[in-house]
Amino acid sequence: MSTRRDFLKTTAAATLLPSVIRAQAPARKIGYCIVGLGRISLNQFMPGIAGTQNSRIVAIVSGHRDKAEKTAALYGVSTSAIYDYGHYDDIAKNPDIDAVYIALPNGMHAEYTVRAARAGKHVLSEKPMANTVRECEQMVAACKQAQRKLMIAYRCRYQGTHLRAVQICHDGSIGDLRFIEATFGFNIAKGEWRLTKKLAGGGPLMDVGIYCLNACRYLTGEEPRSLSASSSVVSPDGRFTEVEENVFWNMRFPSGVVATCATSYGSNCGNFFKAVGTKGWVQMDPAYSYDGLRFKAHLAAGLDIDTPVDDASPKQFTREADHFSQCILENKDPRTPGEEGLRDMKLIEAIYKSATADKPVAV
Amino acid sequence: MSTRRDFLKTTAAATLLPSVIRAQAPARKIGYCIVGLGRISLNQFMPGIAGTQNSRIVAIVSGHRDKAEKTAALYGVSTSAIYDYGHYDDIAKNPDIDAVYIALPNGMHAEYTVRAARAGKHVLSEKPMANTVRECEQMVAACKQAQRKLMIAYRCRYQGTHLRAVQICHDGSIGDLRFIEATFGFNIAKGEWRLTKKLAGGGPLMDVGIYCLNACRYLTGEEPRSLSASSSVVSPDGRFTEVEENVFWNMRFPSGVVATCATSYGSNCGNFFKAVGTKGWVQMDPAYSYDGLRFKAHLAAGLDIDTPVDDASPKQFTREADHFSQCILENKDPRTPGEEGLRDMKLIEAIYKSATADKPVAV
Numbered sequence: 001m002s003t004r005r006d007f008l009k010t011t012a013a014a015t016l017l018p019s020v021i022r023a024q025a026p027a028r029k030i031g032y033c034i035v036g037l038g039r040i041s042l043n044q045f046m047p048g049i050a051g052t053q054n055s056r057i058v059a060i061v062s063g064h065r066d067k068a069e070k071t072a073a074l075y076g077v078s079t080s081a082i083y084d085y086g087h088y089d090d091i092a093k094n095p096d097i098d099a100v101y102i103a104l105p106n107g108m109h110a111e112y113t114v115r116a117a118r119a120g121k122h123v124l125s126e127k128p129m130a131n132t133v134r135e136c137e138q139m140v141a142a143c144k145q146a147q148r149k150l151m152i153a154y155r156c157r158y159q160g161t162h163l164r165a166v167q168i169c170h171d172g173s174i175g176d177l178r179f180i181e182a183t184f185g186f187n188i189a190k191g192e193w194r195l196t197k198k199l200a201g202g203g204p205l206m207d208v209g210i211y212c213l214n215a216c217r218y219l220t221g222e223e224p225r226s227l228s229a230s231s232s233v234v235s236p237d238g239r240f241t242e243v244e245e246n247v248f249w250n251m252r253f254p255s256g257v258v259a260t261c262a263t264s265y266g267s268n269c270g271n272f273f274k275a276v277g278t279k280g281w282v283q284m285d286p287a288y289s290y291d292g293l294r295f296k297a298h299l300a301a302g303l304d305i306d307t308p309v310d311d312a313s314p315k316q317f318t319r320e321a322d323h324f325s326q327c328i329l330e331n332k333d334p335r336t337p338g339e340e341g342l343r344d345m346k347l348i349e350a351i352y353k354s355a356t357a358d359k360p361v362a363v
Numbered sequence: 364m365s366t367r368r369d370f371l372k373t374t375a376a377a378t379l380l381p382s383v384i385r386a387q388a389p390a391r392k393i394g395y396c397i398v399g400l401g402r403i404s405l406n407q408f409m410p411g412i413a414g415t416q417n418s419r420i421v422a423i424v425s426g427h428r429d430k431a432e433k434t435a436a437l438y439g440v441s442t443s444a445i446y447d448y449g450h451y452d453d454i455a456k457n458p459d460i461d462a463v464y465i466a467l468p469n470g471m472h473a474e475y476t477v478r479a480a481r482a483g484k485h486v487l488s489e490k491p492m493a494n495t496v497r498e499c500e501q502m503v504a505a506c507k508q509a510q511r512k513l514m515i516a517y518r519c520r521y522q523g524t525h526l527r528a529v530q531i532c533h534d535g536s537i538g539d540l541r542f543i544e545a546t547f548g549f550n551i552a553k554g555e556w557r558l559t560k561k562l563a564g565g566g567p568l569m570d571v572g573i574y575c576l577n578a579c580r581y582l583t584g585e586e587p588r589s590l591s592a593s594s595s596v597v598s599p600d601g602r603f604t605e606v607e608e609n610v611f612w613n614m615r616f617p618s619g620v621v622a623t624c625a626t627s628y629g630s631n632c633g634n635f636f637k638a639v640g641t642k643g644w645v646q647m648d649p650a651y652s653y654d655g656l657r658f659k660a661h662l663a664a665g666l667d668i669d670t671p672v673d674d675a676s677p678k679q680f681t682r683e684a685d686h687f688s689q690c691i692l693e694n695k696d697p698r699t700p701g702e703e704g705l706r707d708m709k710l711i712e713a714i715y716k717s718a719t720a721d722k723p724v725a726v
Contacts (some may be wrong), residue, residue, distance in 0.1 A: 178632070228593065281495070
């Protein structure tokens with residue numbers, strides 16, 4: 001119980017303190033090197049950084065010089081701070097770079113995190129943390145050894161109504177939490193790198209199912225003690241030769257809460273969670289998008305809530321970057337450190353194990 | 364495939380032919396004997412009968428003479444056609460009674476069905492059909508031997524938007540069906556007969572989970588080939604000493620569709636289904652209530668539907684009774700015969716088996 005309370009205190013405090021009203025704005029801005037210029041970097045994280053008071057973009061790593069130069073010009077980054085992958089380790093020589101933001105295919109997170117740590121840089125890595133538990137452990141160890149901070153970019157953990165839902169699940173507003181349902185999926189296009197096992201590590205479970213998994217853990221504030229999973233490939237169109245199309249799994253938590261989750265690359269099986277207590281429920285639908293979220297609840301007190309979330313893109317990324325920079329500036333541990341990504345990855349491996357063996361596994 | 368098509372033809376025809384526009388209204392009305400004067404009889408089925416053109420109430424079986432007399436007066440039933448349970452078999456001597464409607468606790472369905480068949484009466488039994496597969500088989504055999512019709516009161520199978528959802532799942536409107544999610548649960552009051560194993564046969568799975576199970580079968584038009592279930596008791600308030608509190612299960616269908624279902628007596632875990640295809644989805648929420656249903660869909664053609672269902676209670680019961688009476692009058696097989704209830708009961712036993720063994724079972 002004390003763990004849960006601490007968790008709530010932390011999240012409540014974070015909710016009440018947006019960067020704009022922080023009494024003493026930091027004098028120094030954390031300098032980020034963006035590693036990989038995919039959609040999430042260009043359309044979300046970099047505009048997100050621009051919304052912070054404590055962060056700035058100071059370098060870019062990309063295999064596309066033209067794209068990198070255009071992007072650098074947009075964010076006032078010197079062309080001398082553009083690196084190709086052959087010169088990644090040179091970031092060590094650039095003192096403007098405090099941290100790297102790694103937005104590469106999942107299979108490259110570990111290597112580029114370890115090398116960043118060796119170069120003396122803090123690391124903010126996109127989720128999933130890596131392809132395997134072993135890789136996650138290497139990342140944690142490398143950052144620990146280099147005394148650099150490691151944070152996994154679980155942006156929902158910094159989003160206001162997700163935090164409100166966590167609070168509602170624990171303060172009696174819906175009675176005792178009993179059941180969570182969470183789904184996230186979409187119909188993936190042919191040819192995406194996410195369909196390649198080596199780059200992606202797995203299918204929708206790694207990419208979008210992880211949101212459901214993580215949500216069940218933060219909504220309960222518990223770790224599951226057992227789970228049961230199944231996976232399938234149904235679409236006959238050749239997309240799913242390396243990774244699975246669908247995964248369905250249940251998890252049981254020590255308090256008795258059961259969660260049922262689904263993820264898919266074959267259909268838009270949902271984008272939501274619903275947490276049900278003995279006296280009410282709270283849900284978000286959509287829950288995991290960059291914006292356009294919607295929050296609904298039926299509280300024990302008789303209050304019904306149904307409201308769009310006023311949280312336009314890239315605000316989730318602004319808060320995420322703000323948090324990590326604050327942790328670096330004040331030498332604090334991030335809310336979603338490498339250990340958090342490692343925990344999810346252990347559960348993801350257990351889910352795949354259960355699906356392959358077609359039987360429940362203890363975790 | 365031909366099975367699916369036949370099924371759709373049947374359901375489509377039924378949708379297009381409400382009793383009011385049937386060219387030749389039957390001259391004779393089927394006479395029903397109501398067995399058990401609980402809420403579902405008094406508030407739903409009997410008012411539902413009053414809305415038909417082919418059915419009437421002619422007798423009542425009840426252990427409460429006062430209540431029975433008041434009800435008889437309301438529906439113009441002669442006091443000589445009121446039976447107590449000690450004189451149930453006397454219904455054989457009443458030629459006005461064509462059929463019985465059995466709305467007793469689940470554990471009594473089999474006995475009262477078998478005795479009705481022996482008395483020469485057709486039987487409409489509430490769901491779940493009985494407590495066990497063995498009892499269901501006895502009911503089917505008894506009605507077959509007596510050459511009487513047996514129908515299980517799956518009212519959603521006679522509800523317009525449920526039938527529309529079935530059609531949408533099969534005509535390409537949402538692409539190929541891939542995934543179904545269905546939940547139904549509520550927070551049960553202490554002291555209900557449904558918490559007694561002998562009367563109820565089991566917990567929420569028998570009572571409300573069966574709606575989810577049946578919905579997955581009619582939405583796919585298939586029988587599952589394997590399932591995996593878990594059950595739990597969480598609430599420490601003594602309600603669940605005989606039956607389970609929660610059941611969660613997945614089913615895999617031959618086409619590759621996976622369904623994930625949840626039912627509960629400990630929380631309002633939902634009252635809905637969502638069927639997801641490669642190009643859209645269809646859902647009802649609430650899906651299983653007597654009225655106040657809501658239908659939503661996102662179709663491949665770009666059409667979004669979100670509409671309350673104009674289907675006030677007791678219309679579902681009117682259609683159900685109308686159908687059974689029509690089957691009797693025209694000597695046709697009901698859409699939801701005893702064999703349909705038996706199929707669900709076999710799956711319910713498989714779900715309990717899987718939950719107890721904590722491993723998937725083939726069915």
